[in-house]
Amino acid sequence: MPVNPKGEAAAPAAASKTRASAPKSNRRLRASALVAATAAAVLALTACGGGGGPEAKSADGKVELRFSWWGGDKRAQLTQEAIAAFEAENPNIKIKPEYGDWSGYWDKLATQVAANDAPDIIQMDEKYITEYSTRGALLDLSKYDIDTSKLDEAALNAGKGEDGLTGIAAGINAATILANPAVFQAAGVPLPDDKTWTWEDFERVAAEVTAKSPKGTYGAAAYGTDEASLGVWLRQNGKSLYTSDGKLGFEPSDIKGYWEFLKQMSENKAVPTASEIVEAEAAPLDQSGLATGKNGMAFWWSNQLPALEKAAGGELQILRFPSKTGKAEDAGLWYKASQFWSASSRTKHPEETAKFIDFLTSNVKAGEILLADRGVYPNSEVREAIAPKLAKADVKVVDFIGAIKEELGEAPAAPPKGAGAIQEIIKRYTSEVMFNRLSPEEAGKKAVDEMKSAIS
Secondary structure (H helix, E strand, O other): OOOOOOOOOOOOOOOOOOOOOOOHHHHHHOHHHHHHHHHHHHHHHHOOOOOOOHHHOOOOOOEEEEEEEEOOHHHHHHHHHHHHHHHHHOOOEEEEEEEEOHHHHHHHHHHHHHOOOOOOEEEEOHHHHHHHHHOOOEOOHHHOOOOOOOEOHHHHHHOEEOOEEOOEEEEEEOEEEEEOHHHHHHHOOOOOOOOOOEHHHHHHHHHHHHHOOOOOOEOOOOOOOOOHHHHHHHHHOOOOOEOOOOOEOOOHHHHHHHHHHHHHHHHOOOOOOHHHHHHHHOOOHHHOHHHHOOEOEEEEEHHHHHHHHHHHOOOOEEEOOOEOOOOHHHOOOOOEEEEEEEEEOOOOOHHHHHHHHHHHHHOHHHHHHHOOOOOEOOEHHHHHHHHHHOOHHHHHHHHHHHHOHHHOOOOOOOOOOOHHHHHHHHHHHHHHHHOOOOOHHHHHHHHHHHHHHHHO
8 A cells, every 4th residue: 555645654764763682674674764763762851841931922922833744735735725714813823834745754853853843733643643742742732722522532532642632633534445447347347345345355356357457457456565454454353553552463473364365466466566566666646556547456545535536537436445254344444543733742832832723623614725635524513514615536535434434443552652663664574575585474573573673
């Protein structure tokens, strides 16, 4: 599943230290995160509760808040429109935007926090919220006047931890399989019934599409470059990616089957070869196999549908994950916070910061501007109010999120400190398995060792 600012959940450089005793391969995988790791160490010493007094305001009573987020040009435009709407209602508060793409966001944020120069409002990801919360870098928003009464319970709980409510969901989405009906139609293969299909059905349908399509077109893209598909796989097998006490929720034998099935599908031409998988991973969203018609199905988050439909130039269909039993309620899906609104614990303006987060969370004007850019609005009142303004693709996402509500499993445990390294580990060992450099069993043992070291 390609997931980064193409979507919302790729794994950038980790913001935690690897133990000195970790093997060389562990240290190597985090080399790109040197700045973030150093900052995390500094956080342990410097981060603390904050919030300045009246002296933090200018003589005329006006304050300036810095607001950082990641995302593309469209998000930047919409977010700045929302800022303008807030400033119109609150002329004494000025919001200074700071934004960029995903690739450099986390190193920059870690450096800012370590230097006591964090933005007041921070767009936060679930992989890092525990990391920053436990080090005292995020404000407990439950102590301020923010209306969370209309938020979906699962979305609200996703931002809670031992350190309080350090994140409020900006949007919710779900792990999905997106299908390109045009590819199926060209192959003369009917779309599967996602309420009853199994993993065996997924392989069979994908292999049939490959066999009846031009060379280079596959029935499905491969999984194995992401955490979401592994999370679903583990949940369907009675395990979990993480436990509530911050440990791994599975053993090497559990991930072994995940890779064995992927190899089997590649051998049966249901998904691409190893080299093609690596090539596809480097492609931007608009050049992905699903968008270009080279894949009949692919693993994406639900909120990525609109961008993919635009790139594909035609409608796509959202499908539930297959299950072991052929029952939709056994698919193990959950509502994921696509990202959070968080605040620096050192902000000099906690009340004004909370006021802006409340505006983004529960004000219909903000909802009418942002719409579904960050996923389905978690505030039910705002979601209902903006429904008539949503584009057709966004309506599809909202409808899907609603359709699976009664099928959801328990919300997974929050990613622990160091979880930002996990996706890169999954991706790397998937490559090792697919290129036959390691057996699924060997890869399972090595990967689990590295993952344990990363989150310890």
